[in-house]
Amino acid sequence: MTTSPTNTLSQDLESGALALAIAEIAEDAARVILPFWRNDTAVETKSDDSPVTQADRAAEALILERLAALYPGVQTVAEEAVAANGAPDSADDWFWLIDPLDGTKGFVRGGEAFTVNIALMHAGYPVAGVVTAPATGTTWRTDVPGAGAFRRQFGEQQQGEAHAGAEWRPIKVRDRPQEGMALLSHSVSDEEATRLAARHGCTRWQGTDSSLKFCLIAEGRFDAYPRSGPTSEWDTAAGQAVLEAAGGRVLADDGQRLAYGKPKFLNGPFVAMGG
Ligand SMILES: Nc1ncnc2c1ncn2[C@@H]1O[C@H](COP(=O)(O)O)[C@@H](OP(=O)(O)O)[C@H]1O
Numbered sequence: 001m002t003t004s005p006t007n008t009l010s011q012d013l014e015s016g017a018l019a020l021a022i023a024e025i026a027e028d029a030a031r032v033i034l035p036f037w038r039n040d041t042a043v044e045t046k047s048d049d050s051p052v053t054q055a056d057r058a059a060e061a062l063i064l065e066r067l068a069a070l071y072p073g074v075q076t077v078a079e080e081a082v083a084a085n086g087a088p089d090s091a092d093d094w095f096w097l098i099d100p101l102d103g104t105k106g107f108v109r110g111g112e113a114f115t116v117n118i119a120l121m122h123a124g125y126p127v128a129g130v131v132t133a134p135a136t137g138t139t140w141r142t143d144v145p146g147a148g149a150f151r152r153q154f155g156e157q158q159q160g161e162a163h164a165g166a167e168w169r170p171i172k173v174r175d176r177p178q179e180g181m182a183l184l185s186h187s188v189s190d191e192e193a194t195r196l197a198a199r200h201g202c203t204r205w206q207g208t209d210s211s212l213k214f215c216l217i218a219e220g221r222f223d224a225y226p227r228s229g230p231t232s233e234w235d236t237a238a239g240q241a242v243l244e245a246a247g248g249r250v251l252a253d254d255g256q257r258l259a260y261g262k263p264k265f266l267n268g269p270f271v272a273m274g275g
């Protein structure tokens, strides 16, 4: 009897093996990216005016190769492949959304808020995801669906401590405090940020690049991330998976859970929220 690729995929999703496997892949992509960071990496401008570097391309190549080896035949929608070849006409029932380096602008400036993102999508929603921040050696991931979200420190800096930091620890959104704290993209003006934060019940806000915003809400340090401008689905899918697993929500403008496989894989406005 032959096993279909999606059988293996759904079995590994239900056993938790898939979440661990994609975390390892994202951390290996982080190890590919780090030598380019703060190292005068050449920056090219894509047709949409966004920056791209060798780090983006090398990380995406590693992720695509490893996913194809583990789960052959599953559709992949990845930022650099789409930039080179265009977006697929439609999404399959199961597909991967991959942003090998989210927050490239900050990465090029030498900031720490850039991430590797891998999400497994099923029937229009994220069912597993991992976000890794190479600069701080931090990974956030889902587990078996319904079993929460986890975070760990990884990398060479852990070896002296008998890998104490490398253990996965559960994370959870916090109950909203009296004075909620929002996270916003640096691409938003201060006036717009204050307005967006207030609309979602937050009196204070902070600017942060990349999908890190979802993870900081997932671990209970912030309360909301409103976004009024466009993003691509690979910018949000892994962060949404982690945040939802930690007890949060990501809602589109119509108040419904942000869904995927939309035309050109583009998101409209949304808000990510904790408890
Ligand atoms: N007009 C647009 N359409 C699609 N995505 C956009 C966009 N403007 C910005 N983005 C996305 O927003 C991401 C940056 O978000 P933030 O400002 O929160 O860090 C970028 O990710 P990359 O850095 O991976 O290109 C980019 O993909």
Ligand SMILES: [Mg+2]
Binding pocket: 099, 101, 102, 103, 234, 235
């Ligand atoms: Mg991105």
